[in-house]
Amino acid sequence: MSDMIATQTPRRSLRIHRDDNVCVALVDLPAGATLEEGGVTITLAEPVRRKHKFTLEALSTGDIVTMYGVTVGRATRPIPLGGAIGTGNVEHSTDSARDTTRRSGWQSPDVSAFADRTFEGYHRADGKVGTANYWLVVPLVFCENRNIEVLRECVRDALGDDPHRRYKRMARSLLSGEALPEMDDEAPTLERPFPNVDGVRFLTHSLGCGGTREDARALCQLLAGYICHPNVAGATVLSLGCQNAQASLLKEALAEHDPDGVRTVAFFEQQALGDEETLMRETLTAIFDGLRQADRVERQPAPLSKLVLGVECGGSDGFSGISANPLVGAVMDRLVTLGGSGMLSEFPELCGVEHELRSRCVSDETAERFRELMAAYQRHAESVGADFSMNPSPGNIRDGLITDAMKSAGAARKGGDSPIVDVLDYTEPVRQSGLSLLCTPGNDVESTTALAGSGANLILFTTGLGTPTGNPVVPVLKIASNSELATRMHDAIDFDAGPIVEGRAGIDELADELLTMCLDAASGRYRSCAVRLDQQDFIPWKRGVSL
Template sequence: MASNLLKIHPSDNVIVALRDLPNHAVAEWDGQQYSLPYGVSAKHKFVTEDIDTGGAIIMYGVLVGRAKQPIKKGEPITTFNLAHDSQDYSTANRQPYTYVQPDVTKWQDRTFRGYHREDGRVGTYNYWLVVPLVFCENRNVLIMKDAFERELGYAQTDIYREHVREFLHLYQAGDMRKVKSLEVFTEQPAVKKITDRPFQNVDGVKFLTHEGGCGGTRQDANTLCALFAAYAVNPNVAGITVLSLGCQNSELKTLEDEIKKRDPHFNKPFFAFEHQKGTEYSLMSGAIKETFMGLTKINEFERADAPLSKLSVGLKCGGSDGFSGISANPVLGHLSDIVVGLGGQTLLAEFPELNGVEQELLNRCVTEEKAAKFEKLMRDYAGKAEAVGSAFAFNPSPGNIKDGLITDAIKSAGAARKGGNAYISDVLNYTERATVPGLQLVCTPGNDVEATTGQTAAGANVILFTTGLGTPTGNPICPVAKVATNSALANRMPDVIDFDCGPVVDGTQSIEENAEHLLEYVIKVASGELTKAQQLGQNDFIPWKRGVSL
């Protein structure tokens, strides 16, 4: 990688600035010189030729936009001179695709320490799950959460409560100067590892809340049941407690049917309680007793060696920047190819961020049936967005644009690199479970939490989340590791970032080398090393109501 510039694909007519380039700088790439009339910030791009109005901008080898006005050679692309456009796609236009699997010999005998389930899958963590079937029970779930976490040692260290306490003491002592200057707090305390928990083999009791289950559409209620069923069968969950009001649309029988659909031999501890059958006290006492008994049972599980073929890795990006498609996303792509080569699963989600690369993904599907399913899901999703005056083209956030992702097609072409080059073995609708090895496409929004929620439903037991701007996203039952696209971010937010792909940008590591370092880290996480999101107690959970969410 050149020190200041990068042209990603031979057919591209834009070059990426890896460092800030000043006004009137002369940039050189592959023997060609480009005079830059305006400064080009790092992560942004300038054109390599004069572009007329309506002319195509090509990046990653695909169409990513068209000029809204003439763009002179050396000028940067911006929201003022470039509009989103992307290549059309069709299953009927599929082309032959060949793929050479990377050599995975060095990884074949490697293992992680996980929890073996009776269905043959392996959990990276051993959690008990408590869920409400309707928002009416959120309060009771939170009461259970407080009781279990405090008494069983799962509560997070409340450093911010300590801040308020210290401020109060200073105020009462008449010393507001220290409060104003924050002199009492200079360093963030280290996260303490609790070793005196009574259930040493139970990694946590996870309590979910939501705003659904009744009052919305029946489709939303049924989807919520399907989502909880998918979480119940996830290998990271060993048992589940369900609180139901009794009259809501999301019925207990629907949940039970959805569980059996995903696992006909489901035999994890499963306890359900209906509020309208008695008092709140009887509901809560019964739920607490049975949950406690269940914890004693799942505490019998112990970590044991498992091959890397038992990994199911979610591939996600959020808070993306102009380096995402250059460093972290292709690093995930190479890691994905390794995991697939070992017989594991990788799950690529975020359908709004596959806009413009659909044809390549269609070509990579192992069967025409899988390709047709992907095309239908994409067109249905895009059609719903357009019907309400939105579109995939509106996906990039202000932060994305500021850091170089000018159109959704640019963002998508970079995001798709998380999927590497492997064949696509399956296409999953939201809440469908991954049942075969290989790279799979999972229909979710691009929204960070809705996507990670959906990937976990598909069966992910680890999620790798690339970010260029920084985001604290986590998940209740699936560890989410944050992968920085650049070292400046990794150094600025060390409490959030788990792994740094900056060495790819500065040229000290290749994509392949960085990916192998990342896989070593994944093995540690799968064996119980906590991610930063887990240390922070970042348990994000947002069900997708299948409406328009980009």
């Protein structure tokens, strides 16, 4: 981190790594502005917007652009010293194919302040510890989505749990033309019939039939990961009966995740039960029986080694890689040092830094599995006419991330600096303490869905443009890369990393604060913005074709 950022005084620009030939504008800079970088005075050839980059040397056509110390692009035409770079003069390029040397060690952070800390979690019979306690209701096929929605409405009504009541009042007032009632932010205090349960979560999805058999198996593996998640006490499963994702496939997956059968899972097949009223009566009975069972478990102290941290970024901007992402990486390093586990996902957003990640793998086998999964993903993308270089969104580009390699170099910093102990394919559960890589798409919700399915019991999600993303069973903490976003979308952002950019705070200082928030969220003392907004995003990854 020593090359990353100076935090003592505010700056107008930042050279992230000593080998970089571009610099990040921290504020809007006019043409003709002069700046000092590395003892050299640079006069800007043109205006450079905040979050965008300008050159520290003149570049010829074909010259590489270096940022974070790695190749992030190539000049497509001459760019003068102090010239702004963008999609009009730079294209995606990487040096990911270069040979790597295994790193011999790493400098673990000082975690003495957390050495004796615990969190209050739900201890499960399989030895895992949850940061929440939910009952889960899931469909095996999209045909059951309507029934899932009916059950959601009925159960919430019965429990007095209506997170959208304020907006319903708003809608009634707007329709009637009457004065808008005062909009309270918090739910009224009601007696909770199951005080040790955080709620019932209802999943819907678009899979289960009409696709490949491999997609049906992957869906069942994902659902098994959710049903056997430490944040889940048990589940009610709805099946139509004739779909590809048969109940038997899910039962096989459950046996792999839960060989001792400690989870309570009730299956209901609509075609066998017949009429809808029978289906609803039996499933509602199973849900309420499950809630009574789940309520018997109370929060108890647990060591930090029982935390599994998933990290994700979405709506990234030109500051994400210098504030929010390295901040999350510092938290990851702290947790790993304390014996915990973590997962870095989004393989398309690791493009260009593969050699760095391979050098951190603890064995040749681990490094080779990462190489193979990345290569297979790239081949699959090419087979449908896509490429990793197409990853940046219009919002990313508008706010300074103009190539996939540039986006990836910043995104990878969420994984910190610790050794990589394992590489997991989609739906594989986390197997050991330390940092693992998890093969997922760059799609925010598909990736957070996968992180939870592989066992993350807490997710840190960085954003520079703003996103409300949450997860049905795992608390998701949103970290803003800049203070303007944290203020503007205050109801969706949990933590502000903007002071790092502004020079008002250092990464180490804020990492301790963010880790403390993680422990509060894991203990139920802090409700994340996504939980308060009832943001429950769930999208399985469809890798095959529709048939």
